[in-house]
Amino acid sequence: MGEDRKGGQTGGRREGPRCIAIIGPFASGKTTLLEAILARTGAIHRQGTISDGNTVGDGAPEARDHSMSVEVNVAETDYLGDTYTFLDCPGSVEFLSEADGVLAGVDMAIVVAEADEKKVPALQVLLKKLEDHGIPRVLFLNKIDKTTMRVRDALELLQPASSVPMVLRQIPIWKDGIAIGFIDLALERAFVYREHAESLVIDMPDDEQVREVEARFEMLEKLADHDDVLMEALLEDIAPGKERVFGDLVDELRQGIICPVFIGSAEHGNGIQRLMKAIRHEAPDIEITRQRIGLDANADTTIQVLKTLNTLHAGKLSVARVLTGSVGDSDILHRHDGSESKVSGLFKLMGQQATKRDRAGVGETVGLGKLDKVQTGETLGGSAPAEQLYTLDPPPPVLALAVAPKERRDEVKLSSALAKIAEEDRGLVVSHTQDTAETIVEGQGEMHLRVALERLAGKYGLEVEKQPAIVPYRETIRGSTTVRGRHKKQSGGHGQFGDAVLEIRPLERGAGFAFDDRITGGVVPKQYIPAVGEGVKEALHHGPLGFPVVDVGVTLTDGSYHSVDSSDQAFRMAAILGMREGLPQCNPVLLEPIYQVSIFCPNDATAKVNAIVSSRRGQILGFDARDGWTGWDEVKAMMPEAEIGELIVELRSATAGVASYTKRFDHMAELSGKTAEEICSRFGRSQAA
Numbered sequence: 001m002g003e004d005r006k007g008g009q010t011g012g013r014r015e016g017p018r019c020i021a022i023i024g025p026f027a028s029g030k031t032t033l034l035e036a037i038l039a040r041t042g043a044i045h046r047q048g049t050i051s052d053g054n055t056v057g058d059g060a061p062e063a064r065d066h067s068m069s070v071e072v073n074v075a076e077t078d079y080l081g082d083t084y085t086f087l088d089c090p091g092s093v094e095f096l097s098e099a100d101g102v103l104a105g106v107d108m109a110i111v112v113a114e115a116d117e118k119k120v121p122a123l124q125v126l127l128k129k130l131e132d133h134g135i136p137r138v139l140f141l142n143k144i145d146k147t148t149m150r151v152r153d154a155l156e157l158l159q160p161a162s163s164v165p166m167v168l169r170q171i172p173i174w175k176d177g178i179a180i181g182f183i184d185l186a187l188e189r190a191f192v193y194r195e196h197a198e199s200l201v202i203d204m205p206d207d208e209q210v211r212e213v214e215a216r217f218e219m220l221e222k223l224a225d226h227d228d229v230l231m232e233a234l235l236e237d238i239a240p241g242k243e244r245v246f247g248d249l250v251d252e253l254r255q256g257i258i259c260p261v262f263i264g265s266a267e268h269g270n271g272i273q274r275l276m277k278a279i280r281h282e283a284p285d286i287e288i289t290r291q292r293i294g295l296d297a298n299a300d301t302t303i304q305v306l307k308t309l310n311t312l313h314a315g316k317l318s319v320a321r322v323l324t325g326s327v328g329d330s331d332i333l334h335r336h337d338g339s340e341s342k343v344s345g346l347f348k349l350m351g352q353q354a355t356k357r358d359r360a361g362v363g364e365t366v367g368l369g370k371l372d373k374v375q376t377g378e379t380l381g382g383s384a385p386a387e388q389l390y391t392l393d394p395p396p397p398v399l400a401l402a403v404a405p406k407e408r409r410d411e412v413k414l415s416s417a418l419a420k421i422a423e424e425d426r427g428l429v430v431s432h433t434q435d436t437a438e439t440i441v442e443g444q445g446e447m448h449l450r451v452a453l454e455r456l457a458g459k460y461g462l463e464v465e466k467q468p469a470i471v472p473y474r475e476t477i478r479g480s481t482t483v484r485g486r487h488k489k490q491s492g493g494h495g496q497f498g499d500a501v502l503e504i505r506p507l508e509r510g511a512g513f514a515f516d517d518r519i520t521g522g523v524v525p526k527q528y529i530p531a532v533g534e535g536v537k538e539a540l541h542h543g544p545l546g547f548p549v550v551d552v553g554v555t556l557t558d559g560s561y562h563s564v565d566s567s568d569q570a571f572r573m574a575a576i577l578g579m580r581e582g583l584p585q586c587n588p589v590l591l592e593p594i595y596q597v598s599i600f601c602p603n604d605a606t607a608k609v610n611a612i613v614s615s616r617r618g619q620i621l622g623f624d625a626r627d628g629w630t631g632w633d634e635v636k637a638m639m640p641e642a643e644i645g646e647l648i649v650e651l652r653s654a655t656a657g658v659a660s661y662t663k664r665f666d667h668m669a670e671l672s673g674k675t676a677e678e679i680c681s682r683f684g685r686s687q688a689a
Helices: 030-040 061-066 098-102 117-134 151-161 206-224 228-235 240-254 273-281 286-293 407-425 445-461 524-538 568-586 603-614 645-652 673-687
Strands: 016-022 074-081 082-088 110-114 139-142 166-168 172-176 178-184 189-194 196-200 258-264 302-311 313-324 332-334 340-342 345-349 353-357 365-369 379-382 400-403 429-433 438-443 462-469 474-477 481-489 495-507 513-517 550-562 588-600 618-626 634-642 660-671
Touching: 016 030, 016 098, 030 074, 030 082, 030 110, 030 178, 030 273, 061 445, 074 345, 098 117, 098 302, 110 117, 110 273, 117 151, 117 379, 117 400, 139 273, 151 166, 151 172, 166 206, 172 206, 172 258, 178 196, 178 634, 196 273, 206 228, 206 240, 228 240, 240 273, 240 445, 258 273, 286 313, 302 365, 302 407, 365 550, 400 407, 400 445, 407 429, 407 438, 407 445, 438 445, 445 462, 474 660, 495 524, 495 568, 513 524, 524 550, 550 568, 550 634, 568 588, 588 603, 588 645, 603 618, 603 634, 603 645, 634 660, 645 660, 660 673
Parallel strands: 016 082, 016 110, 110 139, 139 258, 166 258, 513 550
Antiparallel strands: 074 082, 172 178, 178 189, 189 196, 302 313, 302 379, 313 365, 332 340, 332 379, 345 353, 345 365, 400 438, 400 462, 429 438, 474 588, 481 495, 495 550, 588 634, 588 660, 618 634
């Protein structure tokens, strides 16, 4: 940056509404921080609490029941003449996909954290997501009133979670082991906390001046890594002007090359005012955000959809940010495929409340009513389709359940409700398997699926029965045989007669099924040969072990017919009878699906992960450093699908809740012995088609 930097020029107040994500590990105090901000800025009269269930955020019944955020909470407020929309994102890894759509349109993020070693891995996961999106961020070190750790030690603890330097902006003033206030290192001023009121400026305590000088110099050193002029001033022991310091803080925050750290207590409303003032003067605005995402400021109306909600009374609501232009009620918006959607209602959002308004301008974040075809992550255009700014890939699911309505008449209703829930929550995948006739709901963990089912019951009045998804076992044969299938029935009038000699043999793994014939002399007329093939295929639906049979070849070699009594049906039955007799003679064996699994975990948990994989009949292929992740490994293994079912529960338990994995089908493998016997006994008949 060097000589051409003009410190302070970028530090002035920016114009226009800001959109800010609040993100952080589970139970770090994000929703409480949002509540404190709303109280400090006058958007609400009194700060609510999670325990009392009266916060603006976490208004959904599921969030209140579990005392945790399960979806994005939206709230708008004004502060010193500027408008801010805060998007409070869930902290649990299981609900992290909620943040993906949000990060497509925010100016910056406030990362809420605490000095807790157990939460550092989760903090790294969240910061990595922000880094990958290029989102500028500040860290709010919460619960300063409860910490017993020096703030510099806390920063040393948290720094490995960030790929850029964490720059301490404030240090606490301690009295009898309690933080009673703070010193702002940029302003060089001291403040004393007041309960749910703005901090009071005081004279710098004499016994704090040495700490302040030392901490300020450390802050300046980190800023100087990207400013040669500041570095030269420090080397020559020249005190830099505040204008230069603030200019560096602003520039380096907006470029995402530092993460400034503020301290406070959201519960008591401490440190909120200084945080808001820093955001007001230093956070990027919509102009800078457009530059970051590569959007021309002169482009036609461009709107980014951040979140989808399906409300019982107002229908579908799309939370969206106006990046250029404006949008009003009844406006026509264009999707990327050229189709049109009409806005039916425009709303200001405050938690569960939506207040109607007429129009929204550049930078504003609003709810757009009944854009039925529009999905989270879409970029909408005004007079023409807009270029899509982001591609949001849903996270791979890690846990599955089979669900069915308790009342059979609710099957159609269940399908519709699941579709709406999955539309709101990108972390859910709903599918229907033909082999087992199951409706499968896949998600990001135990709590994630539990909340989804609670929404079905609470929002749509649907009670479901749930069970683990059926593993698609198969069976095959090791040996060969030749059998005769003969179907003869006489019941007055025309009878039934079919006679087929079948040669049954195993095929290579993965070959599937093959049928042919070697009929000569017309012993089985050509018109009946396809019926024999159909009978053979039908018999393979349910083999001697109780599962569908694969990798089998069958040849029709001989047979006989009756000129009057033979028919397609008779030869189909003859083939079925022949296969039922012949397959048990061919040494049938059970097959189970094997998946290639990649497990991602902090490297201090790799040994535990290897042990978990081995205990689940997994074959470890090896492990290596996870690409792009400092301090993480990727463990690769082959695992039976039956052992993957609740794998994520053990993995999360061993990794402070942050492990994840991906899987892909690799092959079917033979399974014998006691395990195979138990599977055949428990599941064989139920899996037969």
